[in-house]
Amino acid sequence: MIHTRSLVRRTAAVVAAGAAALVLAACGGDGDGDASASAGHGGHNATASASASASASQGRxxxxxxxxxxxxxxxxxxxxxxxxxxxxxxxxxxxxxxxxxxxxxxxxxxxxxxxxxxxxxxxxxxxxxxxxxxxxxxxxxxxxxxxxxxxxxxxxxxxxxxxxxxxxxxxxxxxxxxxxxxxxxxxxxxxxxxxxxxxxxxxxxxxxxxxxx
CATH class of the missing domain: 1.20.1260.10 (Ferritin, core subunit, four-helix bundle)
Structure with missing residues (x-):
């Protein structure tokens, strides 16, 4: 029984640590994620802008x-x-x-x-x-x-x-x-x-x- 409680405590600790790591990763990743997303969107926007510009030069x-x-x-x-x-x-x-x-x-x-x-x-x-x-x-x-x-x-x-x-x-x-x-x-x-x-x-x-x- 004691062994079981100890196992449960260890498991809970691991889960808590994992959750904390995930939170930290998410928080720390926000900047990177935003930067990455921003870069991704920026790249997409640049492509879209170039495409729109090409289209405009043909259509406008x-x-x-x-x-x-x-x-x-x-x-x-x-x-x-x-x-x-x-x-x-x-x-x-x-x-x-x-x-x-x-x-x-x-x-x-x-x-x-x-x-x-x-x-x-x-x-x-x-x-x-x-x-x-x-x-x-x-x-x-x-x-x-x-x-x-x-x-x-x-x-x-x-x-x-x-x-x-x-x-x-x-x-x-x-x-x-x-x-x-x-x-x-x-x-x-x-x-x-x-x-x-x-x-x-x-x-x-x-x-x-x-x-x-």
Missing amino acids: HNAADVAFAKGMIPHHRQAIEMADLAPGRAQSAEVRKLAADIKKAQDPEIRTLSGWLASWGEEVPAEGTMDHSAHGMGGMMTAEEMTGLENASGKAFDTAFMELMIKHHEGAVEMAETERSDGAHGPAKKMAGEIITSQSAEIEQMNELLGED
């Missing part, structure tokens, strides 16, 4: 993005209108190919720009409508310039087309540079970079062709 937009899309749609439409004149009027095979390349590149961009505006709840510029205050801005052709191009043919058309398209492209490059510096929508900034690269190359090509005349 600002007024510069809207202006870019609304300005570039009619700008591209006019370039395509000019390019559509080339097959029946251009003398130079290079000019006909250049016009085809312009249309091939800018048609899909118009669809993409229109999709962005629709997703942002913004009005897409209507087909066939031009903001006449934009003529002379961003390299846009005046009605008189477009009529003159329509009435030209052969070498005269080639020269007029390239001279007007150089001015038109320079306006697009300027608009794209503004988007790259001021825009927030990742895909729009990417498109702006592609416009700068492709249209700058076409400007160089047209200047070379004009220099050969």
